[in-house]
Amino acid sequence: MANALVVDDSRAVRMILSKNLREVGFDVREAGNGREALEVVAAEKASLRLVLTDWNMPEMNGLELLKCLRKDPALASLIIIMVTTETEMEHITEALDAGANEYVMKPFDKEILFQKLDLTGVRA
Amino acid sequence: METLAEIFTDNYRFLQQHVYSHSGIVLDHDKHYLFESRLMPIVRQLGLGSINDLCSLLLKTKETALGRQVVEAMTTNETYFFRDPAQYEAIRTVLLPELRQSKGDQKKLRFWSAASSSGQEAYSLAMLLLEEGFGDWNIQIYGTDFSSQVLESARTGKYRQIDMNRGLPSPLLARHFRRSGLDWQVSDRVRQMVTFETLDLRKSLRTLGPFDLVFCRNVMIYFDTQTKKNLIQELHGTLFRHGWLLLGGAETAFGAEQWFDKQTVQGATLYVAH
Ligand SMILES: C[S@@+](CC[C@H](N)C(=O)[O-])C[C@H]1O[C@@H](n2cnc3c(N)ncnc32)[C@H](O)[C@@H]1O
Numbered sequence: 001m002a003n004a005l006v007v008d009d010s011r012a013v014r015m016i017l018s019k020n021l022r023e024v025g026f027d028v029r030e031a032g033n034g035r036e037a038l039e040v041v042a043a044e045k046a047s048l049r050l051v052l053t054d055w056n057m058p059e060m061n062g063l064e065l066l067k068c069l070r071k072d073p074a075l076a077s078l079i080i081i082m083v084t085t086e087t088e089m090e091h092i093t094e095a096l097d098a099g100a101n102e103y104v105m106k107p108f109d110k111e112i113l114f115q116k117l118d119l120t121g122v123r124a
Numbered sequence: 125m126e127t128l129a130e131i132f133t134d135n136y137r138f139l140q141q142h143v144y145s146h147s148g149i150v151l152d153h154d155k156h157y158l159f160e161s162r163l164m165p166i167v168r169q170l171g172l173g174s175i176n177d178l179c180s181l182l183l184k185t186k187e188t189a190l191g192r193q194v195v196e197a198m199t200t201n202e203t204y205f206f207r208d209p210a211q212y213e214a215i216r217t218v219l220l221p222e223l224r225q226s227k228g229d230q231k232k233l234r235f236w237s238a239a240s241s242s243g244q245e246a247y248s249l250a251m252l253l254l255e256e257g258f259g260d261w262n263i264q265i266y267g268t269d270f271s272s273q274v275l276e277s278a279r280t281g282k283y284r285q286i287d288m289n290r291g292l293p294s295p296l297l298a299r300h301f302r303r304s305g306l307d308w309q310v311s312d313r314v315r316q317m318v319t320f321e322t323l324d325l326r327k328s329l330r331t332l333g334p335f336d337l338v339f340c341r342n343v344m345i346y347f348d349t350q351t352k353k354n355l356i357q358e359l360h361g362t363l364f365r366h367g368w369l370l371l372g373g374a375e376t377a378f379g380a381e382q383w384f385d386k387q388t389v390q391g392a393t394l395y396v397a398h
Contacts, residue, residue: 087285088303089298089301089302089303092294092297092298093298096294096295096298100294102293102294103294103297104289105285105288105289107286108289111290112289112290115290115291116289118209119209119291119293
């Protein structure tokens with residue numbers, strides 16, 4: 001089973017995203033901020049295929065996490081999707097330039113999430 | 125006692141007939157909920173008591189603006205960017221390389237999004253063409269629909285955030301859109317490639333075309349068999365030889381074998397004009 005990691009400081013959002021991902025067959029881990037996410041990544045590196053991350057979080061935000069992950073050549077094929085309330089064009093381009101594969105603007109629904117997964121090919 | 129939304133049998137038949145004669149859309153006997161959810165806003169807007177009152181008004185006044193409003197309320201306008209991605213992938217990997225070869229000298233291509241609704245289909249194609257390096261070609265994309273209301277919105281190229289999330293790859297959003305208040309607007313570059321006009325698909329289409337590709341997706345599904353058959357033949361007449369017709373995912377083309385070769389490219393069904 002493919003592993004996914006959901007990073008968000010809201011427990012409610014983590015629950016929804018995790019539930020959606022499980023529905024399409026992912027084995028899901030959760031983290032409440034970027035720093036916690038890095039710990040999970042270190043432990044699960046080999047099997048991790050997908051990261052969904054919020055932008056604004058305490059300790060380490062999603063953009064910093066994204067930049068960190070993109071520095072690691074071992075994670076080159078990892079799919080990273082930003083899921084955030086930040087919806088200004090500067091944010092979107094900044095995230096894409098930093099290596100995000102896709103960008104989901106909150107609010108979103110399950111269908112939107114699955115379409116985004118399809119766009120990155122991570123579900124196949 | 126009559127509930128606000130209850131529709132008398134005669135009126136139900138009248139509404140079915142009204143929508144059919146003005147759009148070709150067939151609404152079955154079990155669509156009460158649809159009439160209710162779509163028509164009650166008009167009933168309230170006019171300060172009427174019920175859908176039956178609305179029917180009386182329509183019958184009495186033969187008011188065409190109101191008649192249109194009712195038909196447009198009953199049509200489904202749902203659409204999104206890059207709907208049915210396998211078809212766009214087939215265009216990208218098969219049709220465009222072919223056209224680049226066969227039309228490389230004149231560098232002119234014409235496309236049609238029949239039943240374009242709010243324009244996502246036409247703009248998706250325009251973006252795809254720019255991404256694939258057709259920026260210096262003479263490209264004309266027509267978007268048509270019988271609802272002037274959706275076309276008005278299509279022409280502005282403005283979309284709500286929820287529409288932007290659906291189907292549109294984020295890198296394309298970043299390259300081809302800009303913020304416009306709370307909404308997003310497609311770039312002038314993309315907008316220039318597309319022209320929107322009203323058109324009823326049940327009319328003769330003989331003056332249209334010839335096109336290299338026609339999208340006719342998720343509209344035939346509402347028509348009866350005869351209307352579908354006529355439309356397929358008319359669409360064939362608007363295509364170049366070897367031009368592509370693309371239908372909606374759940375649609376089949378009645379009697380299309382006569383006019384088209386049905387092919388499957390990487391999971392996408394397409395009809396190539398004889
Ligand atoms: C569900 S939308 C399809 C949009 C787009 N082609 C897609 O597949 O995403 C159907 C559209 O067909 C239009 N329509 C319905 N009857 C029509 C007719 N007789 N002639 C032209 N357009 C029609 C409606 O106004 C509506 O915008």
